Amino acid sequence: MPGSARLRDCEVLQKITTKQAEDKRLFGAICAAPAVTLLPWGLLRKKQMTCHPAFMDKLPTFWAVTSNVQVSGEVTTSQGPGTSFEFAVCLVEQLFGEYVARELGELLLMRSTDDTHRKEEFNTVEWSVDHKPHVLVPVANGSEEIEIVTIVDVLRRAKVDVEVASVEKSMQILASQGTKIVADKLLSDAAKSIYDLIILPGGTGGAERLQKSRVLKKLLQEQNIAGRIYGAVCSSPAVLHRQGLLKDKHATGHPSVLSKLTNGVVNGAKVVIDGKLITSKGLATVTDFTLAIVSKLFGHARARSVAEGLVFEYPRNVR
Incomplete structure (x- = not known):
């Protein structure tokens, strides 16, 4: 909401978007922005539209719809973080x-x-801790930005203490699709702390950089020896495999790395948990992955609550 309000108050952006609409070129908004930003600018007149459920009452009733993504002429709107993949792919289809x-x-x-x-x-075990969980997300040049941002965002919504640490010499990394991300600290500094959970994001280039980090290797080995939780998504389960951390474990990963993993590869699931190891295929499965972590740490009620805020469908058959 604060972000959408700041966009609304940006006169330059309003002029650009209004010109876009006048020229019948594509534009769009997601989450609160259709109601908070586009609507006050007068750019949704006689357009079917959707937005985050918390802001639906601000939309004109006759034109409001509850679909995940709504295309109406040149404008595309969507409901929230949990529908962002559909939103983006819809824009790609139009382009x-x-x-x-x-x-x-x-x-x-x-x-x-x-x-x-x-x-x-x-091999189900309890993950709950008697304090606010402390999680480390190591990142590198070439790490997958979708996975970094999703993991950090969902965990912080669940009130988890998350630290993003760069294995590079700089706290700023260049992610796999060219997005610049600034970590909280360097991994060498982060290594001074103990973490309840260490999660490796994927990205082929990023996974290779993570694999080369001696500091991270030591942290992961210590995590395993101490019986604490660790996990990886996308290409990075291969990092765990090369360090012997998937031995006698069930795991999954991006289809491109499955052949490099252990004999315990599970193909049919988005997320695989084995004791205190958690892995996932990556990209569009990372929300499922992170909500599974929230569920293991706090229970289904909190995971479902976070999912609702994301506008992400949480499995109905769990208690």
């Missing part, structure tokens, strides 16, 4: 066509899966 959008959806691992295949768990 480049259905074939490109379908290909992108496959690359992002957006194929639909039954709720029963969202998660598989083996």
